[in-house]
Amino acid sequence: MKNVVVRFCGDSGDGMQLTGNMFAQLAAEMGHEIxxxxxxxxxxxxxxxxxxxxxxxxxxxxxxxxTSGDKADVVVAMNAAALKVCTLGxxxxxxxxxxxxxxxxxxxxxxxxxxxxxxxxxDLEKAQYNTPNPFEELGIPESVQIVPVALTTLTKEALxxxxxxxxxxxxxRNMFALGLIYWLFDEPxxxxxxxxxxxxxxxxxxxxxxxxxxxxxxxxxxNLALNVQQxxxxxxxxxxxxxxxxxxxxxxxxSSFTSIAGNKAxxxxxxxxxxxxxxxxxxxxxxxxxxxxxxxxxxxRKDMNVMAIQAEDEIAGVCTAIGAAxxxxxxxxxxxxxxxxxxxxxxGLAVMAELPLVVIDVQRGGPSTGLxxxxxxxxxxxxxxxxxxxxxxxxxxxxxxxxxxxYAYEACKIALENMTPVILMTDTYLANGTALWRxxxxxxxxxxxxxxxxxxxxxHYNPALRDARGVRYWAYPxxxxxxxxxxxxxxxxxxxxxxxxxxxxxxxxxxxxHKIEQIANSIPNLQIIKPSxxxxxxxxxxxxxxxxxVGWGSTEGHLHAAANELGCDLAHFNYICPLPKxxxxxxxxxxxxxxxxxxxxxxxxxxRAQFPDIKFEQYxxxxxxxxxxxxxxxxxxxx
Amino acid sequence: xxxxxFKSDQYVRFCPGCGDHAICMALQKAMAQIGxxxxxxxxxxxxxxxxxxxxxxxxxxFNTIHGRGGAIATGVKTSHPELTVWQMSGDGDCxxxxxNHFIHEIRRNVDLNICLFNNRIYGLTKGQYSPTSPxxxxxxxxxxxxxxxxxxxxxxxxxxxxxxxARTLDVDVPTTVDCLVAAQQHKGASVVECLVNCVIFNxxxxxxxxxxxxxxxxxxxxxxxxxxxFGKNKDKGxxxxxxxxxxxxxxxxxxxxxxxxxxxxxxxxxxxxxxQDPTLHRLLALMGQERNLNLSPSMGETExxxxxxxxxxxxxxxETYNDAVxxxxxxxxxxxxxxxxxxxxxxxxxxxx
Numbered sequence: 001m002k003n004v005v006v007r008f009c010g011d012s013g014d015g016m017q018l019t020g021n022m023f024a025q026l027a028a029e030m031g032h033e034i035x036x037x038x039x040x041x042x043x044x045x046x047x048x049x050x051x052x053x054x055x056x057x058x059x060x061x062x063x064x065x066x067t068s069g070d071k072a073d074v075v076v077a078m079n080a081a082a083l084k085v086c087t088l089g090x091x092x093x094x095x096x097x098x099x100x101x102x103x104x105x106x107x108x109x110x111x112x113x114x115x116x117x118x119x120x121x122x123d124l125e126k127a128q129y130n131t132p133n134p135f136e137e138l139g140i141p142e143s144v145q146i147v148p149v150a151l152t153t154l155t156k157e158a159l160x161x162x163x164x165x166x167x168x169x170x171x172x173r174n175m176f177a178l179g180l181i182y183w184l185f186d187e188p189x190x191x192x193x194x195x196x197x198x199x200x201x202x203x204x205x206x207x208x209x210x211x212x213x214x215x216x217x218x219x220x221x222x223n224l225a226l227n228v229q230q231x232x233x234x235x236x237x238x239x240x241x242x243x244x245x246x247x248x249x250x251x252x253x254x255s256s257f258t259s260i261a262g263n264k265a266x267x268x269x270x271x272x273x274x275x276x277x278x279x280x281x282x283x284x285x286x287x288x289x290x291x292x293x294x295x296x297x298x299x300x301r302k303d304m305n306v307m308a309i310q311a312e313d314e315i316a317g318v319c320t321a322i323g324a325a326x327x328x329x330x331x332x333x334x335x336x337x338x339x340x341x342x343x344x345x346x347x348g349l350a351v352m353a354e355l356p357l358v359v360i361d362v363q364r365g366g367p368s369t370g371l372x373x374x375x376x377x378x379x380x381x382x383x384x385x386x387x388x389x390x391x392x393x394x395x396x397x398x399x400x401x402x403x404x405x406x407y408a409y410e411a412c413k414i415a416l417e418n419m420t421p422v423i424l425m426t427d428t429y430l431a432n433g434t435a436l437w438r439x440x441x442x443x444x445x446x447x448x449x450x451x452x453x454x455x456x457x458x459x460h461y462n463p464a465l466r467d468a469r470g471v472r473y474w475a476y477p478x479x480x481x482x483x484x485x486x487x488x489x490x491x492x493x494x495x496x497x498x499x500x501x502x503x504x505x506x507x508x509x510x511x512x513x514h515k516i517e518q519i520a521n522s523i524p525n526l527q528i529i530k531p532s533x534x535x536x537x538x539x540x541x542x543x544x545x546x547x548x549x550v551g552w553g554s555t556e557g558h559l560h561a562a563a564n565e566l567g568c569d570l571a572h573f574n575y576i577c578p579l580p581k582x583x584x585x586x587x588x589x590x591x592x593x594x595x596x597x598x599x600x601x602x603x604x605x606x607x608r609a610q611f612p613d614i615k616f617e618q619y620x621x622x623x624x625x626x627x628x629x630x631x632x633x634x635x636x637x638x639x
Numbered sequence: 640x641x642x643x644x645f646k647s648d649q650y651v652r653f654c655p656g657c658g659d660h661a662i663c664m665a666l667q668k669a670m671a672q673i674g675x676x677x678x679x680x681x682x683x684x685x686x687x688x689x690x691x692x693x694x695x696x697x698x699x700x701f702n703t704i705h706g707r708g709g710a711i712a713t714g715v716k717t718s719h720p721e722l723t724v725w726q727m728s729g730d731g732d733c734x735x736x737x738x739n740h741f742i743h744e745i746r747r748n749v750d751l752n753i754c755l756f757n758n759r760i761y762g763l764t765k766g767q768y769s770p771t772s773p774x775x776x777x778x779x780x781x782x783x784x785x786x787x788x789x790x791x792x793x794x795x796x797x798x799x800x801x802x803x804x805a806r807t808l809d810v811d812v813p814t815t816v817d818c819l820v821a822a823q824q825h826k827g828a829s830v831v832e833c834l835v836n837c838v839i840f841n842x843x844x845x846x847x848x849x850x851x852x853x854x855x856x857x858x859x860x861x862x863x864x865x866x867x868x869f870g871k872n873k874d875k876g877x878x879x880x881x882x883x884x885x886x887x888x889x890x891x892x893x894x895x896x897x898x899x900x901x902x903x904x905x906x907x908x909x910x911x912x913x914x915q916d917p918t919l920h921r922l923l924a925l926m927g928q929e930r931n932l933n934l935s936p937s938m939g940e941t942e943x944x945x946x947x948x949x950x951x952x953x954x955x956x957x958e959t960y961n962d963a964v965x966x967x968x969x970x971x972x973x974x975x976x977x978x979x980x981x982x983x984x985x986x987x988x989x990x991x992x
Contacts, residue, residue: 255992313739316740477699483678486701488704
């Protein structure tokens with residue numbers, strides 16, 4: 001087999017995120033590509049055993065992994081509620097719902113491992129079953145291979161001599177399931193034990209019992225020779241690893257890899273950029289799901305001289321950053337959609353004052369509080385236009401958990417070199433998902449030359465003075481002879497002081513617009529992604545050969561997989577404002593363009609405004625979930 | 640240094656007769672007296688008449704957006720503690736739209752010098768009531784009089800555990816300069832409430848204390864270590880009375896109260912601005928506020944009436960936020976094995992493929 005999708009699901013307290021992450025990390029270490037999707041409720045702890053409390057973690061592993069997978073091939077369901085949710089998908093609340101090819105979260109031929117100890121009458125009642133037979137009630141087809149395991153009993157048995165209390169024992173159930181999955185995939189236990197020791201480094205007392213349970217789980221699979229075929233995945237070929245680094249850097253044989261979550265990759269991109277630019281990294285932020293891990297990561301990185309401030313509110317988050325930028329630092333703020341709304345006025349100030357500022361928007365389902373833990377691409381127009389006045393800022397988007405690093409780095413480079421706010425768009429899917437990341441060396445990353453000020457301007461400096469590109473010079477407090485007053489009011493184009501002159505205002509509006517447009521000169525051209533050669537040519541794909549899929553941000557993996565199936569090309573955008581210079585040239589080569597987004601068509605609307613003569617079709621999903629590749633393929637084929 | 644070194648080349652656009660002119664002059668004098676070079680000074684403001692101040696000071700300046708000066712100043716000072724950072728703000732900018740940043744910069748004790756220009760009106764938007772306007776105040780946005788209870792800024796500062804509070808009058812430039820210099824010398828968030836007159840929209844709002852013939856009777860300038868004496872003839876002093884209702888005291892009048900006594904009364908208090916306990920500072924800061932918050936305070940003599948306190952009321956030491964943040968970074972970095980990006984990535988669990 002080339003690729004497998006595994007889904008761990010259970011109660012919020014069952015440790016599914018940890019279990020899934022450990023499995024994914026070992027898979028990555030064993031040479032597989034991975035892409036993960038944590039899928040958990042917004043409540044920290046919903047009532048135990050209820051449908052609302054189901055937490056899941058999905059990972060696709062293998063070769064040419066583009067997404068975390070549409071549907072699972074292997075499922076671990078730790079309780080009755082999890083069994084119901086993964087069988088019925090979004091229809092779990094419908095009283096008469098059955099397993100259904102469209103909505104179920106696993107395939108018709110999946111392996112379904114279920115804890116039979118968690119299907120008591122009480123458990124079934126909590127999960128709102130109507131009959132005592134859950135499998136029958138859910139209409140799970142016979143083709144699904146159900147593996148009943150008494151997880152709770154077996155875990156208790158494994159720890160009967162440990163002297164641990166019942167509650168602590170039950171917390172180890174997930175490790176039995178993990179051990180069983182390790183057996184299923186024939187993973188080496190020495191490595192698995194080493195990884196477990198790493199994970200529990202800070203709680204050494206938990207290492208021995210968890211190891212015992214995990215090994216027992218593995219042996220249970222081995223000894224009882226469960227009536228299941230082990231899964232043997234072919235190892236990934238290194239050259240197939242898609243490294244969408246912003247500078248297009250290539251892999252070399254010496255490369256080291258790790259698995260990284262998008263938010264951590266984002267934080268580390270900022271750290272690398274600060275060091276490269278010779279600037280101190282400042283983060284002003286306020287906790288908000290799903291962006292908070294960026295704050296967590298940077299608050300922990302004082303060793304890297306990072307100053308991370310937890311401000312009193314979203315506005316103070318961006319404003320402290322603007323203060324740090326005014327004082328000469330590489331300043332950033334991290335947030336999600338609601339926070340971006342609160343920061344709009346201050347971002348306008350940074351546009352007007354022409355200060356470098358990186359704003360990270362980890363998008364979630366909106367509007368208002370919306371779906372805090374779900375993914376969506378609905379902030380694009382807010383990022384592009386959501387400010388008063390003519391207020392252009394740079395907008396770029398990461399497209400994989402790993403390349404969050406590259407685009408965070410790129411956001412800093414653009415901001416510092418062009419004296420502008422840069423809004424970096426990621427989303428829940430990228431932020432919480434993990435992917436294989438080739439660890440770069442600082443030396444191989446692109447140079448960053450923060451805008452400075454020529455020494456000869458000493459004594460004559462004002463904040464309106466620009467270089468040949470139209471980028472204003474940057475002087476900041478502490479520099480003798482460059483004292484000046486910066487403002488959010490309109491400034492005189494020559495003197496830099498307050499001006500309400502009509503012609504001057506128009507001149508300044510155009511100067512700020514031009515400054516953003518000229519950035520297109522220094523960003524890479526759009527590259528067409530061709531369908532993978534490994535895909536066999538299907539005559540049915542002939543009709544789609546003149547078709548171009550278009551996307552932006554986190555959907556790249558899904559669109560790439562869809563393009564492969566369709567045998568059509570993909571244009572995936574990481575640079576949105578300004579667009580790459582060859583955008584028109586590329587778009588005009590196709591007879592059919594389908595813009596696919598997790599919103600109602602925001603990027604499509606933006607493209608139509610830029611290229612009114614080009615026709616754009618659109619395919620949209622707004623369910624708080626990543627795309628399903630199959631649905632994109634069906635849409636393009638059938639419309 | 641000379642005050643002229645701190646004057647910018649900009650024409651000062653406050654209305655003729657506005658109290659901000661005097662504070663501007665006092666700021667230039669105070670900055671010269673402090674003697675920190677212009678390039679080491681950053682003056683941050685929000686929006687409002689007083690927030691124009693940075694334009695008239697030949698230092699680094701940033702006239703930002705409404706209410707956010709405090710957060711931006713916090714960013715400047717925390718990231719660059721070597722700079723001297725001033726914040727210029729008004730009663731609307733600081734206490735209404737920027738109220739959250741105001742209490743948090745004070746709570747954190749960021750080493751900022753905050754000038755709170757209190758004219759009890761929105762001037763730049765042409766005459767609406769502010770959070771410090773007395774109840775019943777008639778303005779364009781309160782044509783039948785406000786129904787709101789106003790703030791006393793000092794109470795807000797002390798409630799946010801402030802370490803420095805001073806109050807001054809626009810017309811008293813020497814006291815203003817003294818307060819501004821003391822604010823700079825204090826390490827932490829220093830709030831100087833400047834009672835300023837808005838000649839256009841709220842003329843005479845502070846006249847019961849500002850008028851020359853009334854000032855000495857209606858106000859007292861507190862100085863650390865000096866007896867609290869006031870009055871035209873220096874014949875009155877402030878004393879503390881402990882009122883214990885259970886021992887026959889007056890019910891409903893508070894446990895402690897300040898009273899006016901003859902200057903030679905042995906009970907006259909000596910001002911201790913450095914006392915950590917804010918109880919007495921609060922009583923001092925609230926003196927005369929009842930009268931001040933009255934829509935039409937009686938201008939004449941009122942038997943036994945407490946004067947309004949000017950000068951440095953509270954000035955106590957506490958760790959500053961900017962020091963704490965920077966010290967923690969230095970401490971962690973000092974012990975860290977990985978200090979660069981490449982060293983950091985080397986600590987990751989990693990493998991080759």
